[in-house]
Amino acid sequence: MNEPVDKTFIQRQAATIGMQLWQVPADAAPVSQPLEGGEHVDLVVVGAGIMGLSTALQAARRGLSVRVIEAQEIGRGASGLNGGQVIPGLKYDPDWLIEHFGEQRGKRLIAFAAGTADSVFDLIRTERLNVSHARNGWIQAAHTDTALRAAEKRAQQWSARGVNASILSPGEIAAKTGALGYIGGWFDRRAGVIDPLAYTLELGRIAAEAGARIAVNERVTRLTRHAGAWRVETAGGRSLVAKTVVAAANAYSDGLIPGLARTIVPLHSFQIATAPLPPSIASSILPGGQAVSDSRRILIYFRKSPDGRLMLGGRGRMSLPRSAADWAHLERAMTRLFPALEGVAIERRWFGRVAITPDHLPHLHEPQDGLIAAVGCQGRGVGLMTSLGARIAEYAATRDPAALPFPVSPIRPIPFHRFRRVGVAAAIAWYRALDALER
Template identity: 70%
Template sequence: MPKPFSDPIWQRPKTVSAFQPQPAVGAVDVVIVGGGIMGLSTALHAARQGRTVQVLEAGVIGEGASGLNGGQVIPGLKYDPEWLVEHFGKERGEALVNFAASTADAVFDLIRDENLAVPLTRNGWIQAAHTETALTAAANRDRQWRARGADVELLSQAEIAAMTGAKGYLGGWLDRRAGVVDPLAYTLELARVTAAAGAGIAPGQKVVKLRKDAGLWRVLTESGLEVRAKAVVLATNAYTDGLLPGLARTIVPLHSFQIATAPLPADIGAGILPGGQAVSDSRRILVYYRRSADGRLVLGGRGRMALPSSAADWAHLERALIRLYPALAGIAIEKRWFGRVAMTPDHLPHIHEPEKGLLAVAGCQGRGVGLMSALGKRMAGYLASGDARQLPFPLSPIRPIPFHAFRQVGVAATIAWYRMLDALER
């Protein structure tokens, strides 16, 4: 099968990283399956607690969604605080609100405290409203977070035009707790400090079988390696396969496509996101965008369900770019790439423990940089204590989505329908 067309903007450093892959060992306290942000964060905090940890990654560190995403570090969840309290009850709901508020801090504090070499800007994230309905929702969100002391602000039409330079927005919402990072640099640096903390990290080790024997989990890889562990954490998210029966059918993996322009000329770039904020808009099939450290505009959104094969597969994003910024019509698109995002039917991350010592996390909902960084620390706390109060989300049984095999077809049709409705709302 030919390799899909993909040329990401995020590049591995030319200098040799301090992180070097290590051969896996035979027996540890914890095996982490998946070397993305979730797996590495869990491994780092577990190792810092004195546990022996082995990360097994099927591919290369950073080649999955953790290193390919847009690098937006956004606190919160898809739901607002009042919904979370109503849905989960006052005690757990308030705890979950506090956790959601902390997810961006988890990233930026780690970068600062560990002195990670990660390009970043922390000037906030804008949720841009293109309809009156979206603006009303933004005002409601602003009220709820402001009541909890968050550094947020409702933006007028003039204010959002000045902050984004984009056309077509009626207003929006600014969350100053957010920011942007180079996601590949962050993932690689997270791997480096995780290895320095004593965790083993072995790329190229695809796990193909799990079984429990005499109180220990035996983890077998495709290459024939076997690692024994007291506990196993599956952190494969959108790349989940059939390793744990039913788990892959609890999520819908979607493709998130992105493009990056050539570095913008100074006269054009000066009016586009001058404050360095990230933006996500309110459309049904949203687009999200930011400036890169070298002055490009990076824009992403949902792509086709099939693997891309040519530059034409990103044409819908190029049209969105020009709709927002007509002055960019003559600027070359130099990079095109894609990654996977895992969505759950209720738009919340799920934590499963089908057997004692076997944990799985699924569903980053497109906010994985902050969410999975913060959740990894909580997972490590649960592994150490067994106290479910360490977890922000309740443990839930694995519930496969009915008719999952047809869900992708339905999602593709829904995306096409929503894209048409969005076009009518221009």
């Protein structure tokens, strides 16, 4: 049985869409082509986020016939609502990947992870996407000696592999961020920032131009395997047949694939944006335009927008927001880091849903032949899912397992998943209290 659509979440999320910071490209045109019923295609992609659209784009360019089916509008999920930080790498350092996956697989993973930011900025450049972007690097800011030692280790490992990375002194990180409370960090010059909504919409445009047919506001409700193909049915009563199906809903996964939604913990990422900063303040906050994430257990991330606002995000409440007070923890974090922003108006508040896996790695699954699913971005979704989509498209076209950077694993639901969110909420509250003691 499929789990019911979370209509309350969709409605509450839609109410915040108009409050977000990101922009629809001025020349954006509708790309939707409604389902006709009875279609036969090589590939159906369920979900029109970054990974789904990247998969569709690259599969269409490989000559596959492609249908994308999206339950909402393009950009309504986390792909269009995230912080727009394009960060390469994974949560784990290169040496750990080799130790955990072995020399051969580990080196392939390192090479894949190292190039995820390149995939985004190269696509924007070569396709001339109408996406605001800047590639000025990313800073992981350390607030304790332990965190600084971890940053030094990470920078050393990537530098040994040719990455232009460096450690920042207390004075350097203060100058680059303008924030209080950090004692150093590491600076990765591969990274940058984009407008994620514009990027997702532009991916939809070029995927459609490549031949992928996209249907929006159409929810897939059932997948059945028959005679070597997949029958895909929707809530609107339409159906089509595909050789391969890619489930690309990530944090919005429901009961379409049995057990998949129970392999992740969905969390809410809340974000705020100030009014455009006065020049006297703006010149001292992120003068180089870098993106920043910090080392706290419940991390804070921030960047500037093209029109001079400070955007700051972090974990929000587990339940849905009810009022502006649900973003108050971010406002407190902002003025703690930047006391000069006391009294500056908060003009945007929004949130999205993200997926966390227990081991903090992306997971690839193929529970039946020709049914592929990917979940778990771990805060690096823009670059990771752009790159992963291209690899999944290659796999769909060639069936070569070497195309996939991560090993395909069985679907293993988290034990007592129903209670996991309660435990995570308690852990977040505890970690936030510990973070407060380490200011």
